[in-house]
Amino acid sequence: MAEPLPTEDGVKENKLWKGVFAVSGILITLVIYGVLQEKIMRVPYGVNKEYFKYSLFLVFCNRITTSAVSAGSLVASKKALDPVAPVYKYCLVSVTNILTTTCQYEALKYVSFPVQTLAKCAKMIPVMIWGTFIMQKKYKGFDYLVAFLVTLGCSIFILFPAGTDFSPYGKGRENTVWGISLMVGYLGFDGFTSTFQDKLFKGYDMEIHNQIFYTTLCSCVLSLTGLIFQGHLLLAVDFVYRHNDCFLDIVLLSTVATASQFFISYTIRTFGALTFAAIMTTRQVPSSLSFHFLLMLYF
Template identity: 85%
Template structure:
């Protein structure tokens, strides 16, 4: 019979390897996802150098794939497909999520992937605003300081590029401003989406795949409607039919944090101002996490008192 300590060690080792697998899978997926985003939206296809312009089509393909997978998970786990929350609340998340993703794809026409990736750190401010409005949360002054420093670092990174961007859409300062405006829209809608999702999880006994399924089904219908109304559905299908490599990229994008990989792969140089901005952003986030850990740690006197009063520690 195995000793309890051995069994505990085996369980701990399995959890460690499971965590390593999960983190590695997330990181690899995010790297591929980010690179594919930039490739599809910023690089030409075919001998005629045609650019893919239908960002809402990417949203539709992504959501229809996700809804299919989430439905399969719910059926395989024998969990109910019935909506837990009112359907209009799923639709509200869908609308904000579609706006989020569309702004994200469109912004890649005007700002590079490294800029967009680092700018995502500035989501702290809209999340704090939506958290105050929707969840009635209260934040400390230190949280606002960190949010300000992160935004400052992101602003420096965006406003001081190393050179002229090669994007075919970025032909003037007004387009750069438009790209930044799209990023602001992306951050604002994304902050609302994550906050309202959290509210649904706390307000209802909701399984994650249930929310994903109904949210993505609504997103499929909404994005398909948008494509039809804009007259972009058939042109997008025709484009991917003429360019099989674009079709493969979209499939990979739909079935699936890297700034540096994009910098190396797509030759995005970083100016010294951008390096300063990056240092400010990640330094501020590190400082926040370090301070949070330090404040949660009890003082030495309490630790000593806890050890002395603990019945486990009293056993020889």
């Protein structure tokens, strides 16, 4: 006997629970991720008050952990490890994702957390621009109005509680041209990454772990190559070896980054890049609150 087709109310309820799962997963993991990222990059370690300066090493640790977990998930579920799209397309996502993350980490050296969080409120706008070029989507004036109002609302909230900033690289460097350029790069690369991921999911009916595995595998190779050419690999390993608490922070950061990557890919595959950008915009509110919690905890 054939199973009854789901009713319209049932479909809506199912989508609602998927939305709750996606939003709560992104908010929880990325708020924790933001706090840990701030702590690693801006809180000194050891009696000599040394700062961790190797942002690309964090990218490498995050990606190699995520790649290993996604590969294990594919094997455990007996799904093929073969790529379903041309490898260069995975690599394109990987390159822009590394540039996004690197710009974000580097910007912490030059721009205060409240300013960076404020800039992130504009996530929806670059996604709509890239969606027009990559996905040939047509947005109505109302869509742009909603994006503007969401950006404005989050910006106002962030501006009011913005308080004391701390930076190991000197207060006089906040809002420099380089810092603002890094944030513009972050927004541009981030918008392209999520939009192109959306295109891959829709164009190839791609499994979540398949995309995560190949993009993070490419990221591992690229970030490791960058570390070697910069001469930072051994320096970063030595720093972590000398500071066990930093090692534990990086392990926890990589674990949370892996979880957040799953929720991000799940959201983009299920709801699209623009919905993901809207979630990421509104999550700047709890991120701002977590920043003030970090201030009270360490200072």
